[in-house]
Amino acid sequence: MILRHLFTATLIGVITSFGAVADGIGDPKKGAKVFKKCKACHQVGEGAKHRVGPQLNGLFGRTAGTLEGFKYSKAMTTAGEDGLVWTDETIAEFVENPKAFIPKSKMSFKGLKKEKDRVNLLAYLQTFSDNPQAVILEEVDADTTDGPALDAAVLALVGDAEYGEYLSGDCKTCHQTSGGDDGIPSIVGWPTEDFVIAMHSYKQKRRPHPVMQMMAGRLSDEEIASLAAYFNALQ
Amino acid sequence: MKLNRRLFLGSAAAASASLSAPMAMGAGHGKPRVVVVGGGAGGATAARYIAKDSKGEIDVTLIEPTRTYYTCFFSNLVIGGFRDIQSIGHSYGKMAAGGVNVVHDWATGVDRDAKTVALAGGGSVPYDKLILSPGIDFVDGAVEGWDLSTQNAMPHAYKAGSQTELLKAQIMAMPQGGTFAMVAPPNPFRCPPGPYERVSMVAHYLKNNNPTAKIIIADPKAKFSKFGLFQEGWANHYGGMIDWIGSDFGGDNVSVDAGAMTVTIDGEVTKVDACNVIPAMKAGKIAHDADVTEGNWAPVNAIDMSTKADADVYVLGDSSSQGDMPKSGFSANSQAKVCANAVRGALTGSKVFPAKFSNTCWSLIDTNDGVKVGASYEATDEKIAKVDGFISATGEGADLRKATYEESVGWYAGITADMFG
Known part of the structure; x- marks a missing residue:
């Protein structure tokens, strides 16, 4: 059941998002802003660690659910075992509607409905896959507006x-x-x-x-x- | 006089019960015994938490007549077609693994002197602490022309299950352009299943299947919880279909005739095709039998839900009179945890933490249009007192309303896992 479901989902994903993502040229700076929505759970960049979600350096080309030291949901591990690899297409499909792509994964995120946001986010994340250390995004790292004032x-x-x-x-x-x-x-x-x-x-x-x-x-x-x-x- | 007679009868029944079954369950060993009557949001939660947290130190027995429990919360969604009845049915299959001894029987009486609960199937169960969570019964004669013998012609659907299905079937059988009537209850009433969410669900069904049908509500109240939100939602989704007649317009002067299928509101007789009568409510029968009630409800101490009448008898949820909390499953579940902590502390000396309570009630007005109201509470000497609260606003965006509905679905999964394991 899970296998078939995943397969169907992936297939639909490829068909619906391939053209858009492949043709679209994302802006990593805009993507950095989109990533604020992810920051409550994910870290990326130099020194990124697993938090509520796994760190996202080197994401592109990685098999799903395989990072050391992070406790994945069974659904995510199974998806990886079934051959899910993170690419432009699969990441775009996942972040568009996480619950539809991998039901019962731990990712409690409603999804990025706007295609532009997805394209920009991918461009941003891509910079940490090519060479995680090289990119410094001052603007984003300086942003702490969401956090509470805490001693x-x-x-x-x-x-x-x-x-x-x-x-x-x-x-x-x-x-x-x-x-x-x-x-x-x-x-x-x-x-x-x-x-x-x-x-x-x-x-x-x-x-x-x-x-x-x-x-x-x-x-x-x-x-x-x-x-x-x-x-x-x-x- | 009444008190004396009841007390006398109670002891006599218990005496004969203990003669016929001298070695009742749980007797003969040293473990403290907790008996819980009623396996709903209050009772199932209390039983599970006491068993789980005492790690075998306390003998916990849950007495519940039904083998499948249908939750009142989300039962309105069955009427609207958003859930099927199976999806709100839950078994007690996991309770035993959680250390709870489940007895499927009716509790027919409580002997507070002998500290035993009599069972319909014979025998009795001894307790050190007794937790009653029997939900509601109806006040006799509350709606003229209606009693339990007419509940199939004019269902209350206020205990979920067959009554829910019956009401739904009658709504589905209405002729095109027919009339659905609801006789709404006076305060205080169990909610969920909220009468106004129910009207929304009936309207949702009719809009899609019988768009010329009418809904009338005779209400003994001049206003109700989330009044503005429902009025707005009804106007937006079901314009003109729903006629709410509050007490200012004679909605408190109502009688029904189940044979003729008529409802009379302030002297005006209306022929109806389906009728949902929700009479005034009182504590479940066993709470009255145990003689821990005053009037319709059982007064309790806010700090641990023990009754004012007996420190070893606790009443949870709808049956209790506790102060500011509504009679919801969420409230009962919240009270059960405070009670479980206190009962365990009293029996085993475990640490007793301060009482904190909370409640949130979601309602669905139409597809993806959810609203909510909630509050937090604390125990004072007099009552459970409201501390802080919130309510959905009128004019909220569609995204927020959809998120609110989705949240209620998540809550349903959460609370039922918390109740039944």
Whole structure:
């Protein structure tokens, strides 16, 4: 089932996006702006590490789900085993609608609907595949507008996972502990720092979601650290 | 007088029950025993969390008569054709692996002195802590002309399952240009399945299959939750189809005749083709039988959901009278976790953390047009008190409304996994 589904999806992907992407000449600078949407989860460029999503250096030509040190969804690993390689076409298809291309992958992103955005993003990511070290994009790296105002002390707090487990009851009404994702993102296994930053972004109303702003809004710094510790340990 | 008689009958029944089944389940060993009555959003969650977190230190028994539980939330979407009935049915198959002993039987009485729950199938189950989460029953005589004997002619569809399917079938059988009527409930009522989301789903079906049909709602209230959002949505999607008659216009003066299929609103008789009667509600029967109710509901302490009447009996969800939280599955699930933490602490000495509650209710108005309302709550000495809240705005863009609907689908998967494992 998965095999056939994937095959069909890939085929459609090639047909629908080949012409556009192959002909389009993307602008890496514009793509850098598009990449802001990805930055909550992905790093790229010098020193890029796995965060919620894998780092994206050398993406082009790589088989899906094969980077060391990142815990992929079963769906992504299977896609790689079935022969999915990241190219102009497959990346474009994936980022257009991640859920349609690889159902049950961990990527909780609605997709880039505009073809221009996809073309520009590909041009930007391509620069890190040719030679990851060479490209410096000052504009983008200087951008920190999405992050919350946080004391280093708050980031350094070590949470009590037992307390986190109790508090997580509130989260689990919507977020599944299995890491499943049917319209509400998975929060299992996140790096604690990313979790803490995301929660404080909601608490400070820098991230726009009323439910999350409310849930995070009533949590203390210690409580956020405790939840981060608990969900990080959950596999 | 009433109290005395009930108490007397209760003890007598329990005495004979314990004679006929002297060695009831769970007796004869040292583990503390928790009995949960009702396997919905409150009861299933509480049972699962106590069993999971106590790691075998507590004996947990869940008493639930049905083998397949149909969620009230998303049951309106079945009526609208957005879900099928199987997709909202859940079995208790994974509960045993989670350490919960599931007994499929009716709890017919509670003896609070002997600390036992009587079962319809015979025998009784002893408890150290009892959690009741029986949902709702209807107040007798709440709608003139309607009682449980007429529930098939004029379904309530307020317990999901066969009633949901029956109402849907009757709507589908309406003649072209026919009339659907709803008698809406007074406050406080279980929600979901919200009456106004239901009207939206009926309208969605009719718009596509019976576009000249009419919908009338007789409502004993002058306003309801998300009033502005629904009025806007109905005007946008179903212009002219829905006639809402609030209490200011006589909607509180209503009677029905299930034989003649008529609804009388403020003296005006209307012949209808399908009629959904949602009477006033009260706590589920077992809460009244246990004598932990005052009036229609069971007053509880906000800090742990224990009843005011008995520190060893807890009431969750719709049946409880707790303060500011709505009677939703989300609320019951949230209360269950606070209760589970407190019960475990009382029985095993585990750490008890402060009570925090939350709720969000999504409603679907039409395809990809979802709205939501929610709040967070804390325990005070008097009640569960609202701290902070939000509601969708009128005039929101289509993308946001679609995202809200998709979020509700994710929430459904999340809460049912949280309830049933």
